[in-house]
Amino acid sequence: MQIVQQQQCFGGRQIRYRHDSQSLNCSMQFSVFLPPQAEQGPVPALYWLSGLTCTDDNFSTKAGAQRMAAMLGLALIIPDTSPRGEGVADDPQGAYDLGLGAGFYVNATETPWNKHYRMYDYVLNELPALVERELPLNGKRAISGHSMGGHGALVLALRNPARFVSVSAFAPISHPTDCPWGQKAFTAYLGEDQSAWAEYDASLLLAAKGCSLPMLVDQGEADNFLAEQLRPEALQAAADVDGAELTLRLQPGYDHSYYFIASFIEEHLRFHARHLAG
Numbered sequence: 001m002q003i004v005q006q007q008q009c010f011g012g013r014q015i016r017y018r019h020d021s022q023s024l025n026c027s028m029q030f031s032v033f034l035p036p037q038a039e040q041g042p043v044p045a046l047y048w049l050s051g052l053t054c055t056d057d058n059f060s061t062k063a064g065a066q067r068m069a070a071m072l073g074l075a076l077i078i079p080d081t082s083p084r085g086e087g088v089a090d091d092p093q094g095a096y097d098l099g100l101g102a103g104f105y106v107n108a109t110e111t112p113w114n115k116h117y118r119m120y121d122y123v124l125n126e127l128p129a130l131v132e133r134e135l136p137l138n139g140k141r142a143i144s145g146h147s148m149g150g151h152g153a154l155v156l157a158l159r160n161p162a163r164f165v166s167v168s169a170f171a172p173i174s175h176p177t178d179c180p181w182g183q184k185a186f187t188a189y190l191g192e193d194q195s196a197w198a199e200y201d202a203s204l205l206l207a208a209k210g211c212s213l214p215m216l217v218d219q220g221e222a223d224n225f226l227a228e229q230l231r232p233e234a235l236q237a238a239a240d241v242d243g244a245e246l247t248l249r250l251q252p253g254y255d256h257s258y259y260f261i262a263s264f265i266e267e268h269l270r271f272h273a274r275h276l277a278g
């Protein structure tokens with residue numbers, strides 16, 4: 001992997017890398033924050049998955065996570081939200097919620113998407129193997145994300161609890177099989193047969209399998225997408241069935257933006273650092 005850009009930040013380093021991804025079959029960029037502690041020895045990592053229309057840049061420049069990550073000694077690993085580049089399929093209408101910037105963290109099975117859209121494998125396997133080989137990371141991982149990325153974080157953790165110590169989300173798409181964003185993306189990427197969709201629905205996964213990981217979810221009550229797209233009550237109902245360790249907090253007045261994320265990221269970082277230290 002090659003360094004594209006590098007800045008000092010809170011005594012650590014904010015770095016953007018480019019590499020050839022085998023799972024996505026294209027060249028990809030991702031960003032990393034290495035805290036000052038990484039100069040002394042390997043540190044744990046928080047993976048951050050962004051939402052629709054984002055790249056690795058949104059979280060890096062808008063969330064203000066680096067100050068607290070530097071204090072806590074946490075690395076931040078920030079992938080892009082879809083495969084990119086020439087030859088990578090996009091929505092023919094150029095919609096923001098399908099194709100580029102909208103990979104939904106699934107392994108697509110339908111053409112033309114199945115050539116590149118394998119973000120599930122990328123985030124679960126390829127990216128951790130790469131950064132843990134190349135960077136001073138100790139192999140302990142937590143995962144978080146926003147909206148589509150909150151969905152990705154929950155699904156990855158619920159399906160692979162041994163890979164992560166904790167999971168959190170901001171305004172996650174909690175029940176994608178039952179909302180317009182999820183139904184549109186899953187129909188395109190996974191096909192009409194809805195039996196394949198359940199593996200990528202956090203509420204269905206939680207109801208079916210339970211979860212032993214600590215889960216923290218923040219949701220703004222003034223979020224325009226709350227009722228139609230995000231459905232946190234479905235996640236809460238699933239957690240209630242098996243007594244999963246979910247803390248769902250409704251935050252009055254907050255919308256869907258990075259101002260909301262910036263307001264609560266410190267608490268999420270402290271939550272993950274507590275579990276990563278154990």
Ligand SMILES: N[C@@H](CCC(=O)N[C@@H](CS)C(=O)NCC(=O)O)C(=O)O
Pocket residue numbers: 050051052053054058062096146147148256257258
């Ligand atoms: N209104 C937006 C919907 C997409 C959106 O809200 N994206 C969220 C994630 S779901 C985001 O983080 N946007 C980028 C940003 O705020 O920096 C649009 O049409 O572009």
